[in-house]
Amino acid sequence: MRPYSLKEIAAVSGARVVFGDEDRLFTRVAIDSRKTLPGDLFVAIVGERSDGHDFVPEVREKGAGGAVCEHPVQGVGPQSDGFGVLMAASTIEVLRDLSTHYRRELPVEVIGVTGSLGKTGTKDLVVSVLATEFPTYGNPGNLNSHIGLPLAVLGMDAPYRYAVLEMAMRKRGEIADLCAVSLPAVGVLTDISVSHIGVLGSLEEIALAKAEILEALPRDGLAVMCGDNEHIRRMGHRAKCRRLCYGFGEENDVRAVDVEPLGWEGANFTVSYKGDRFPLRLRIPGVHQVQNSLAAVAIGLEFGVPPARIREGLENAVMSPMRLEVRRHKGITIINDAYNASPKSMRAALDLLADIQSERKIAVLGDMLEMGAHGPPAHREVGKYAAEKADLLVAVGELGIEIVRGWNETGTSKRASWFPGKEGARDHLGNLLRPGDACLVKASRGMGFESIVSFIDQLEEL
Structure with missing residues (x-):
């Protein structure tokens, strides 16, 4: 600052x-x-x-x-x-007031990004695309909350043209507050689904909380929305500015067609926009990341980034840590997706585990937090899906037992183990893992599953 x-x-x-x-x-x-x-x-x-x-x-x-x-x-x-x-x-209010004052001095156009899923990946991709043409800032790490975002704004110490700021929330009013600090001219809404439903109570409440970013945009701003999500489509009218939808469906303004998934190598796809088409390559695994990349493509096109530079930005994009981060140790392929978890992201990660070439596919899964009464059945559904994609299951936590129940309900003969805490799971993995395995590690942030990844990284003998 x-x-x-x-x-x-x-x-x-x-x-x-x-x-x-x-x-x-x-x-x-x-x-x-x-x-x-x-x-x-x-x-x-x-x-x-x-x-x-x-x-x-x-x-x-x-x-x-x-x-x-x-x-x-x-x-x-x-x-x-x-x-x-x-x-x-209130020291938090001092931080907020200082950040708000500083933001109003900055000649930067802010792009706010929020949603139940895909916030960080979308933010990373938008930054990568815009940075091919303009000085662009993105909030680092997890600086996306009522404390983190003001710190991110104060961290802007260069003459940036654009700032891409991820915004997180746990209750109504928080996105509105973050917008009051950061003043976004462009708002990206990536997804509305059951994350935080235990706190907010219903999908309708989640949708209203996320839609605050649309309501905060100026009349000459731009709302960039995932048109494949029915809840986002219903909230679109809350933006009083121009709206641009992206996704796979034909009703979207920016579409991905001819998608060719390449597993862990990413995907090839073609973008369709205003009658024009051009091919792109994404080197980040997951078809869901193709959808996230479309937000970056839409913003790039709106801001005059040529398709060739958009292609460059997507091909060189680097994701934030602990988001489908792949590493290898002692012949084991470790998939570190420990930053957060929801039913939808669990399924996406398990799809990628199934795609990887390995002798055994091991899913180490923990609690998806803040789901309230929806938690037990949602965990059982994850367990059923995991039984289709993995060879072995290691579940951890109070709700992890529900993942095992779902796994067993499929009638599979494949082995599942449950541990109340991470210590037991780590000891078990020390005896279980062997060269040639692929191991997915995923749970909500509050579970601290990065310690399991660190344990695997430090194994000396298998």
């Missing part, structure tokens, strides 16, 4: 300077003490598992220039180092 003084941050956020050099300038904000650098402004956020105020003395020792707090911190007072403290009723 551009330099902000302590007193300017106080002025734009309503916080007050308690002590320190109020003219001290800050060009970086941090919320994680482990990632705080000398000169940073540390925002002490009270979370479910930790309180950032506990780490203010530590970041001061590391050379941070100041902190935003909600209450005094023992042992942190005025000293000759000029360390400054801002006090506010």
Whole structure:
């Protein structure tokens, strides 16, 4: 971000300077003490598992220039180092207000991306396509929440033409708030399905929450929507600007035709748009990624990116970590899709496991969280589908037992194992895995399945 003084941050956020050099300038904000650098402004956020105020003395020792707090911190007072403290009723609101102020100074056009599934992949693909022609920014990692997105906005420190910002939510109003911070001119709605249904209660509520991005767009903006999703089609009227639909169906403006799946090599397909056709190659596995790539194609075409550069952007696209990330260790092919899970993404990952060349196909699956009463039957359906695609099942978690039940309900003689926690699953995999296997690891983010991937990576003897 551009330099902000302590007193300017106080002025734009309503916080007050308690002590320190109020003219001290800050060009970086941090919320994680482990990632705080000398000169940073540390925002002490009270979370479910930790309180950032506990780490203010530590970041001061590391050379941070100041902190935003909600209450005094023992042992942190005025000293000759000029360390400054801002006090506010809500540190999250200070972060939001600073980000909102900075965003309004930036001459950047924001493309917001949300949806139940496909947000990150679509964001990565849009960035890759636009970056072939324009300076383009995408929010890194998981900076897509009410805390993460403001940090992503403050992280824009170059003269970007476009910023592609993924937006996540868990309840009504959150997408609207993120749009109020980021001011998108283009909104992409990728999918509406049962993710978070345990929190929001119904698909209708999920659709209304996601559609907030459409309602936030200006009249001269552009709504880019997956026309293959019936819930998105029903919400389209909420956008008061021009709408562009993409997908496989004939009713879409930007269509993929003649799709040739290539398994783990990606897919060849042809784009049809306004009577023109041109071939493309996507080197990312999964037919669902072809659908995601169409959002990037639509935006590229709207912004004047030539088809040849769109092709280049798709062929060189790099996905964010833990999304169908393939690695090999000791002769085992590991498919790390541990970032998140839903019924639809579980089926897509199992399809890809079935496509891989291997001696045995092992599915390591865990709970899909935030599904409420829909959870048990949805997990059983995943188990039934896994029985068609995998040779062995290792299920983990409270709902993982339902995956095993679904697997067994098919009448298969193939073996399934269940463990209440990851430790038992790791021990089992240490004895189970052998060279030539392909192993899919997938669960909701809260399950922390990256630790299972790390365990497999560290196996020395098989």
